[in-house]
Amino acid sequence: MHRFRNAKAIASSGGVVPRVYQSADTAHHGRMTKRGSRSLRSVLGQWSVRLMAHDDLVSAWAAPKKQRLHKNKVRMMLAGLLVGVAVSLRRDEPFDLRRCLGR
Numbered sequence: 893m894h895r896f897r898n899a900k901a902i903a904s905s906g907g908v909v910p911r912v913y914q915s916a917d918t919a920h921h922g923r924m925t926k927r928g929s930r931s932l933r934s935v936l937g938q939w940s941v942r943l944m945a946h947d948d949l950v951s952a953w954a955a956p957k958k959q960r961l962h963k964n965k966v967r968m969m970l971a972g973l974l975v976g977v978a979v980s981l982r983r984d985e986p987f988d989l990r991r992c993l994g995r
Contacts, residue, residue, distance in 0.1 A: 899975045906932040910970040924968055936971035943970065953993050 896902045903909050907928035910921040926933070943950040950970065957966045973992050 903972050904977040905929060906936060906971075906975065907979055908933055908936060908975070933971070936939075936974055937967055939974060940967045940970040947989070949989060949993065 900909070903927045903954055904909065907930075908924055912918045915920060925961045934945065944954050945951075952964050954970065957969065961969075973994075977987050977992070
């Protein structure tokens with residue numbers, strides 16, 4: 893964990909960040925990159941499914957997003973947010989799911 897600077901670097905390593913197409917002042921965010929560790933992406937995706945099914949806080953976070961987006965897209969959005977666990981481990985802090993979800 894200590895080789896990464898922050899959560900964005902870990903998420904990028906796992907390939908759970910959106911691809912960016914940029915020209916001048918215009919930036920478009922597309923599908924996730926899928927570059928990096930397939931096993932990390934898989935574990936984060938499976939963890940996301942379990943949390944959405946069994947945790948009330950995550951279910952409340954995901955419900956409005958599921959109305960607009962496909963469930964797999966919401967799952968990978970959550971996977972990208974859960975990378976905060978790695979940052980907590982790196983800093984020797986207890987993991988706080990509320991902070992991860994921005995609540």
